[in-house]
Amino acid sequence: MTKADVIKQLAEELDLTQEETDQLYDSFVEGMITLLSNNRGFTLPGLGSFHAEVRTEHKSYNPHYQQMMKIPPKKVVHFKQSSVLRDELNEGEDEQ
Amino acid sequence: MSNKVTYTEIVEALSRKTGFSKSKSEEFIKGVIGLAKQDLDENGKAVITNFGSFTVKEVAERQGQNPQTGEPITIPAHKRVNFSAYKPLRERVNAPFAHLETELLEEESGTDEQESEVTPPPKEAEAKKEPVSPSSRKKDNDNSGLMIAALLLLVIVALASGWFLMTADEETPATDQAAIETPQTPEATETMDDVAMEENSEETNTEQVGQADSPQATEPQSDSLPENPETTEQRATGSVDTPETYQVESGEWYWVIAEKVYGESGFWPLLFQANETLEDDPDQLYPSMGLEVPELEGTVATPTSNDYQRLALASTMVSEAYQRAGKTEKAEEYARFAEKWERQSRQ
Incomplete structure (x- = not known):
């Protein structure tokens, strides 16, 4: 589903123009990105939680150079699915 | 510092930023989440454009351990959602570390390879260089020890700076110098070695010059x-x-x-x-x-x-x-x- 689809559908549901929805969408996404780059985590209910964390420097084997490489620290976005979503996805199957 | 922001705060911020009412903002966020979930359910993947994408992954059955009792348990096959952030998001989050790069670790298996690649040319190089060192030695014998040291230092400095210029020109990304620089580097290393042999203390310095790219670059990484x-x-x-x-x-x-x-x-x-x-x-x-x-x-x-x-x-x-x-x-x-x-x- 592309952004255009999402905006079209939401504009109908929320009774807004597509422009307004687009504005909301951009601010929303921009806000989430700003939060994460500022080290603030958050939860989107029903979907999961996001936070940024630092992956520390470590050594690792690079098969191309066939050598050990030093991987510098990196800050990455971490996502954890919400339990609601997990249970919905695994409905009807054995859980836990 | 991983202070979390509540859902309500997000809704309030969005409404403040866009000027829409809080209820509209919340409806909107719910809508986005709803659509993403619907997509996940139906197609096994969903996208929030400019933010990231979600995919459903099948996880195979595996053996686990009860962390409390240590008992082995079987974790049944299940599905989970993976998230992959869009590139701009990744880059912005990683901004504080963006200047760091991966580095080869030289001590490991790497040294063997480099040596094997470098060995063929040195013979020619030695032949060229030999006249240099004996001549300097002759002069040195006549002069005092101080003069020897001074001359050697000069030669080393000259060679080292030449080396720097060469490496700088070639713009090698510090990863496989040996492979790319074969025409020029062996000469330089050999001369340096020849000269440095006579003054052991200097040898380590010059050799490090050769690998300067990596140690220098790694310094900022370590702390x-x-x-x-x-x-x-x-x-x-x-x-x-x-x-x-x-x-x-x-x-x-x-x-x-x-x-x-x-x-x-x-x-x-x-x-x-x-x-x-x-x-x-x-x-x-x-x-x-x-x-x-x-x-x-x-x-x-x-x-x-x-x-x-x-x-x-x-x-x-x-x-x-x-x-x-x-x-x-x-x-x-x-x-x-x-x-x-x-x-x-x-x-």
Whole structure:
């Protein structure tokens, strides 16, 4: 589903123009990105939680150079699915 | 520092930013989440454009351990959702570490390879170099020990600088120098070795020069965490006008940063405006936060009327934020600032 689809559908549901929805969408996404780059985590209910964390420097084997490489620290976005979503996805199957 | 922001705060911030009511904002966020979930259910993947994508992964059955009792248990096959962030998001989150690169570790298996690749040429190189070292030796024998040291140092320095120039020209990304530089490097290394043999203490230095790229580059990595803010700050102050992002150090406030990036602390409301977070209190800043630094239309000394207008608007926002934070005095102060900027924008 592309952004255009999402905006079209939401504009109908929320009774807004597509422009307004687009504005909301951009601010929303921009806000989430700003939060994460500022080290603030958050939860989107029903979907999961996001936070940024630092992956520390470590050594690792690079098969191309066939050598050990030093991987510098990196800050990455971490996502954890919400339990609601997990249970919905695994409905009807054995859980836990 | 992983302070979480609540859902309500997100909704409030969105409504504040866009001017829509809170209920509309919440409906919107719910809508986005709903659509993403629907997509996940139906297609096994979903996208929030410009943010990231979600995919459903099948996890195979595996053996696990009960972490409390240590009993082996079977974890049945199940599905889970993976998230992969869009590139711009990844880059912005990783901004504090963006200047770091992966490095080869030289001591390991790498040295064997490098040597094997370098060995063929050295014979020619030795032949060329031999005249150099004996001649210098003859002279040295006549002279005092001090002269020997001085001459050798000169030769080493000359060779080392030549080496630097060569490596710089070739722009090798520090990864596989040996492979690319075979025509020139062996000569250089050999001469250096020849000369250095005579003075053991020097040898280590020159050899390190050869591998200079890696040790130097690794230095900032090893203690990157404390150093990061400084380096980014250097970058910030280095570029003359206005850098795009600024890494906050602990104990810094907006006005300190404005002083640094604009040279004018009174312009801090612009920073606040561009980086409106969910904090109500403008006095609250977290170290390692990345601040966007908006550019001025004019210069700091002579802002355009548009700049003044933006300052006025920004000051109003600051004032409102102070109001919400319950700091009425400051709120009034910045309301007055806003008026002042407003007046200046009309001049």
